Amino acid sequence: MHLFYTPDLLNDTYRLSEEESKHCVRVLRLTDGDTLFLVDGNGLYCEAVIIVAHPKACELKIVNRQHNYGKRDFKLTMAVSPTKNIDRFEWFLEKATEIGIDAVIPVIGRYSERKEIKPERLEKVMVSAIKQSIKAYLPKLEPLQSFKTVIKTDFEGQRFIAHCNAGEKVLLRDAVIKGTDVMILIGPEGDFSVDEVDAAISEGFIPVSLGEARLRTETAALVACHTVNLINQ
Numbered sequence: 001m002h003l004f005y006t007p008d009l010l011n012d013t014y015r016l017s018e019e020e021s022k023h024c025v026r027v028l029r030l031t032d033g034d035t036l037f038l039v040d041g042n043g044l045y046c047e048a049v050i051i052v053a054h055p056k057a058c059e060l061k062i063v064n065r066q067h068n069y070g071k072r073d074f075k076l077t078m079a080v081s082p083t084k085n086i087d088r089f090e091w092f093l094e095k096a097t098e099i100g101i102d103a104v105i106p107v108i109g110r111y112s113e114r115k116e117i118k119p120e121r122l123e124k125v126m127v128s129a130i131k132q133s134i135k136a137y138l139p140k141l142e143p144l145q146s147f148k149t150v151i152k153t154d155f156e157g158q159r160f161i162a163h164c165n166a167g168e169k170v171l172l173r174d175a176v177i178k179g180t181d182v183m184i185l186i187g188p189e190g191d192f193s194v195d196e197v198d199a200a201i202s203e204g205f206i207p208v209s210l211g212e213a214r215l216r217t218e219t220a221a222l223v224a225c226h227t228v229n230l231i232n233q
């Protein structure tokens with residue numbers, strides 16, 4: 001199956017960008033009459049046929065449309081501190097997108113070592129991941145935000161903060177309610193401070209554990225993402 005990301009898909013015909021046309025015709029060696037598939041990142045999944053296999057302007061005809069493809073009955077938002085090594089954060093975004101995630105909020109905590117990101121690069125990683133996993137929804141990448149801003153964000157659903165500090169916590173797997181929207185806060189390599197955890201709890205966040213092992217930021221975030229998805233299967 002050959003899947004292309006086409007966010008501006010509106011009509012019954014579509015022209016691939018020059019880059020995608022080259023990939024389609026030169027790399028994949030597709031030609032007139034061949035079938036491929038398109039997603040717009042907002043739930044639209046289309047079957048299309050090549051009508052002009054030009055390596056710079058490949059023309060397609062849409063033959064079937066399916067709206068809300070793969071739509072779930074819950075939404076998962078991960079608020080994660082970008083790692084010092086950005087490759088690790090990109091790895092999380094790629095794998096979480098493949099598993100299933102709706103929004104990502106890069107959050108700066110007290111002990112965060114990385115305070116800048118390149119949204120365009122991160123979005124490319126997620127686009128590649130939805131093509132790999134055949135998903136019609138592209139997760140929303142929110143702007144980089146402070147911890148204080150995130151914990152005061154309006155959110156209808158369950159809100160959790162995972163941390164390794166002492167204190168009463170519940171296992172995430174025991175706390176998630178199936179079919180309910182979820183937001184999970186994951187801290188930087190130095191974890192959240194005690195004051196940050198207390199502030200989140202005062203805003204209604206539930207402190208949770210992901211298990212006995214001490215996990216890296218990106219591993220913890222992926223474990224949390226997988227746990228929520230598994231419970232909702």
